[in-house]
Every structure is written in structure tokens, then in C-alpha cells.
Amino acid sequence: MSKYDVAVIGSGPGGYVAAIRCAQLGMKTAIIEKYNTLGGTCLNVGCIPSKALLDSSHHYEDAIKHFEEHGIELPGKVKLNFKKMIERKASVVEQTTKGINFLMDKNSIDVITGVGSFKDETHIVVSTEGEDDKTIEAKNIIIATGSKPATLPFIELDKERIITSTEALSLKEIPKHMIVIGGGVIGLELGQVYRRLGAEVTVIEYMDRIIPTMDAAQSKELMKVMKKQGVKFNLSHKVSKVERKKNEVTITATDKKDKEVTFTGDYCLVSVGRRPFTDGLKAENAGVKVNERGQIEVNEHLQTNVKNIYAIGDVVRGAMLAHKAEEEGVFVAETLADQKPHINYNLIPGVVYTWPEVASVGKTEEQLKEDNVEYKSGQFPMRALGRSRASGDTDGFIKILSDKETDEVLGVHMVGARAADLIAEAVAAMEFRASAEDIARMSHAHPTYAEAVKEAALAATDNRALHM
Numbered sequence: 001m002s003k004y005d006v007a008v009i010g011s012g013p014g015g016y017v018a019a020i021r022c023a024q025l026g027m028k029t030a031i032i033e034k035y036n037t038l039g040g041t042c043l044n045v046g047c048i049p050s051k052a053l054l055d056s057s058h059h060y061e062d063a064i065k066h067f068e069e070h071g072i073e074l075p076g077k078v079k080l081n082f083k084k085m086i087e088r089k090a091s092v093v094e095q096t097t098k099g100i101n102f103l104m105d106k107n108s109i110d111v112i113t114g115v116g117s118f119k120d121e122t123h124i125v126v127s128t129e130g131e132d133d134k135t136i137e138a139k140n141i142i143i144a145t146g147s148k149p150a151t152l153p154f155i156e157l158d159k160e161r162i163i164t165s166t167e168a169l170s171l172k173e174i175p176k177h178m179i180v181i182g183g184g185v186i187g188l189e190l191g192q193v194y195r196r197l198g199a200e201v202t203v204i205e206y207m208d209r210i211i212p213t214m215d216a217a218q219s220k221e222l223m224k225v226m227k228k229q230g231v232k233f234n235l236s237h238k239v240s241k242v243e244r245k246k247n248e249v250t251i252t253a254t255d256k257k258d259k260e261v262t263f264t265g266d267y268c269l270v271s272v273g274r275r276p277f278t279d280g281l282k283a284e285n286a287g288v289k290v291n292e293r294g295q296i297e298v299n300e301h302l303q304t305n306v307k308n309i310y311a312i313g314d315v316v317r318g319a320m321l322a323h324k325a326e327e328e329g330v331f332v333a334e335t336l337a338d339q340k341p342h343i344n345y346n347l348i349p350g351v352v353y354t355w356p357e358v359a360s361v362g363k364t365e366e367q368l369k370e371d372n373v374e375y376k377s378g379q380f381p382m383r384a385l386g387r388s389r390a391s392g393d394t395d396g397f398i399k400i401l402s403d404k405e406t407d408e409v410l411g412v413h414m415v416g417a418r419a420a421d422l423i424a425e426a427v428a429a430m431e432f433r434a435s436a437e438d439i440a441r442m443s444h445a446h447p448t449y450a451e452a453v454k455e456a457a458l459a460a461t462d463n464r465a466l467h468m
């Protein structure tokens with residue numbers, strides 16, 4: 001029987017990063033993955049393929065809508081080859097997942113393919129169809145089994161017309177009318193992809209705003225821009241029925257006046273969140289506690305109730321984000337090496353990769369009000385930047401919230417071109433507990449979108465924005 005210092009179950013961004021860091025720290029490490037490709041949700045059916053389609057569809061939209069204004073004339077009509085777009089996405093995924101195999105090899109990590117289940121607290125049985133079970137022993141075990149799409153109890157996902165993000169990333173045709181249940185990250189990113197490619201897109205959201213966990217100003221701005229792009233929104237709608245007849249899908253919902261409304265389309269994307277995944281893990285054989293939400297319960301060290309078993313990523317509490325899972329992977333590896341790592345969960349940024357992009361870190365205005373924190377707010381519109389006018393990306397704003405007394409930055413919320421990258425400056429500033437004035441006094445290259453960060457900081461400091 002093979003023996004390891006650490007065995008990691010699941011090879012998503014949590015699991016594979018944990019394995020690399022364990023190996024770097026000198027531990028003999030194995031990683032167990034039930035699929036033939038490594039990388040988990042993120043690389044196979046999540047972050048990477050969705051961004052590949054967002055980028056491809058963005059190029060297409062530019063070609064049909066914006067080339068002309070830049071003085072670029074094409075000899076004929078722009079033609080969309082959707083099959084090729086999907087093939088390109090698949091090849092991006094393939095290159096990226098193969099990169100993980102390379103990293104496992106480089107770090108001498110044993111990759112074991114099959115479903116891992118606990119035999120007891122130190123033994124894992126790995127089962128692959130058509131092969132004999134294999135048992136390995138590990139002093140420490142990291143559960144990184146991730147998540148799967150959630151659904152509503154009355155919805156039967158047929159995975160053809162009533163689909164989740166996984167199927168939406170590999171469709172064979174462009175929907176005529178895609179009805180999206182859930183105006184969160186997945187619904188808006190994939191809704192925008194298909195809108196750009198010509199589908200009619202209708203979003204049905206239960207809450208009174210889209211991306212409800214982000215700052216309300218971001219919800220408002222993104223909805224305004226996406227409406228201009230032709231996406232239809234139905235907020236405060238409670239879906240009660242989803243039915244398919246041949247190629248038609250009908251969704252029934254009640255609006256806030258309790259009136260029943262129906263929506264008919266040819267595809268329905270169900271994007272109402274994800275659930276932690278522990279099926280087949282047999283956590284009970286090791287005595288590991290799973291809570292009523294299906295999450296593996298962990299303490300502040302990401303340790304389960306069994307002292308040599310840890311859990312990270314989507315399968316534990318907190319934001320379901322790849323970079324959060326990665327931080328936790330490193331945290332556990334370093335804990336096992338007797339180091340003293342730390343994670344500041346308040347400073348895990350959240351990004352929606354629509355265009356304009358939406359990015360946030362720290363507290364929203366709503367949270368500060370709820371916590372009775374006195375704060376100042378400085379906001380700067382992207383349209384006031386030379387850089388935005390040069391590129392034609394004038395939608396959005398940057399808002400900085402800082403403590404009324406100390407001026408410490410408490411939250412930064414953005415909508416705009418390249419906000420996904422700009423948010424890193426806010427994370428760095430907040431990690432070093434900068435004040436808004438600290439940011440305002442730093443030189444920002446001209447002309448860049450980042451100048452809006454400086455201007456918002458100036459606005460928060462003493463209403464001193466220079467270009468507004």
C-alpha cells in the first residue's frame with residue numbers, strides 16, 4: 001500500500017494548489033481526482049471556459065458593433081462560426097488542464113485517478129470503473145471536493161434545454177431565447193455571452209436587484225448597461241414551475257404583486273447558486289462532520305472535527321471562488337508544515353467578468369450602514385477619463401469607502417473596463433491598511449483606467465477629485 005504525508009481529494013484550484021505547496025514544503029503528496037482531467041470545476045467547466053467564451057463573444061460584438069466607429073471597415077459581413085468558438089474554448093481548457101499535469105510532475109506529486117472515499121481517518125479507497133479498488137494511507141488528508149450546480153426542487157434539469165452552466169459552456173447552437181433563472185454571477189456572465197451572439201436573453205431574479213451580494217450601486221449600473229445591450233430583467237420574481245415541451249421551455253413565476261407570469265424560450269439556464277459536493281466521499285467512515293448545508297465543517301485552521309483531516313474551497317463555508325480555494329490550499333499546507341499562515345477573508349475580491357467588468361473588495365455601503373460604521377464615500381465616473389474615451393469604454397464608476405475618522409479604506413467597488421485587474425490595487429492598499437489619502441497621493445500612470453482609482457480616492461479624501 002502506498003503511504004503519503006498528505007493525500008488531497010479533488011484537483012480543483014483548492015486541491016491542486018494545496019498539493020503543490022505541500023510538495024514544496026517537502027511532504028510526500030498524492031492527489032486523487034475522479035475525472036481524467038485535473039483542474040476541477042474552475043479549469044474544466046468554470047472560470048476558464050466561461051472567460052474563453054466571454055472573450056470570444058466580446059471580439060465578435062466589437063467586430064459587428066464597434067469596428068466601424070474606429071474606422072475599421074470589413075470587406076463583407078462578419079460571420080459567426082459558433083462551432084469553432086466552442087472548439088477554441090475546449091482547446092484553451094485542454095492546454096490549461098495539461099498545465100496542471102505538468103505542475104504535478106514537476107513537484108513529484110502522485111496523481112491517482114478515481115473516486116476517493118474514506119475507509120477510516122488515514123485510509124482512502126480509490127475506485128475506478130472496471131479496475132480493482134486501490135487503498136492508500138496518508139498521515140494528513142485534505143478534502144477539496146468542490147461544488148456542483150444547485151437547482152430548485154421542482155426543476156428537472158434535462159441538460160438539453162433546461163441546463164446548468166456546464167451545458168451552457170458547450171451548446172451546439174445559439175439559443176433563440178435563453179431564459180436565465182438567477183441574476184447572479186453565472187447568469188449574467190453566460191447571459192451576456194449569448195446576448196452578444198444574438199440570443200434574446202431574459203433574466204428572472206428572486207431578489208430586488210441583480211448580483212445582490214455586491215454593492216447596490218454596482219447592481220444598478222450593471223443592470224443599466226446590460227439593459228442597453230438588450231438583456232431583459234425581471235426582478236423580485238419567484239419561479240414556481242419550469243416545463244419543457246419539445247424544443248420549448250416555459251417558466252412560470254409570480255411577480256412582486258403576486259401576479260403569475262410566464263416566459264417562453266428555447267433554453268432555460270438555471271443559475272441559482274452551487275452546492276458543496278461530498279457525494280461518494282463517505283466522510284462518515286472517518287467521522288468527519290458535514291453540516292446541514294452539506295458543507296464540511298471546519299474551524300479557523302480549516303481543520304475538521306478529525307484532527308488530521310482538513311477541508312478547503314467550495315466544500316467549506318465562505319465565498320465559492322477559485323482564488324479563495326487557492327488561498328485555503330496554501331494555508332492548510334503551511335499549517336501542516338508548522339508555519340503560521342493567515343487569510344484575510346474580508347479582502348478576497350469578487351469579480352463579475354461581464355463587460356463592463358464588476359469588481360469589489362471589503363465592505364459594501366449596505367454592510368457599513370448595517371454595522372453602523374461612519375464612512376465617507378468618493379466616486380468617480382469612468383466617462384470622465386481620457387483613457388475611457390480613447391477606447392470607447394465609458395460605462396461605470398469607481399467608488400471608495402473610507403472610515404470617517406481615520407480615512408482607512410473599508411471597501412472599493414468598481415464597474416468598468418478592466419475592473420477585474422484594477423481591483424488588485426485596492427486589495428494591496430487595504431492589505432496594508434492604507435487610507436484613501438494614501439491612494440490619492442500615489443502617482444497613477446496617465447492615461448489609464450487606474451486613474452479613476454486615484455480620483456475616487458481624492459473624492460473620498462476631501463471631495464478633491466481633479467477631473468470632475
Ligand code: FAD
Nearest residue numbers: 010012014034040041042046047116146313314320321322
Ligand atoms: P472544484 O474546482 O469544484 O474541484 C473539486 C474537484 O474534486 C473536482 O475536480 C471533482 O471532480 C473532484 N472530486 C469531488 N469528489 C471527489 C472524490 N470523492 N474523489 C475524487 N475526486 C473528487 N471562480 C472564480 O474565482 N473566478 C471565476 O471567474 C469563476 N468562474 C466560474 C464560472 C463558472 C461557470 C462556474 C461554475 C464557477 C466559476 N467560479 C469562478 C467558481 C470556481 O470554479 C470554484 O470556486 C472553484 O473551482 C472551487 O475550487 P475547489 O478546488 O474548491 O473545487
Ligand code: NAD
Nearest residue numbers: 182183184185186187205206239271272273274320351352
Ligand atoms: P450566485 O449566488 O452568484 O447567484 C444566484 C442568483 O440566483 C442570486 O442572485 C439569487 O438571488 C438568485 N436566485 C436564487 N434562487 C432563485 C430563485 N428561486 N429564483 C430566481 N432567482 C434565484 O450563484 P451562481 O451565479 O449560480 O454562481 C455560483 C457560484 O459560482 C457563485 O458562488 C460564484 O461565486 C461562483 N462563480 C464565480 C464567478 C466569478 O468569480 N466571476 C463566475 C461564476 C460563478
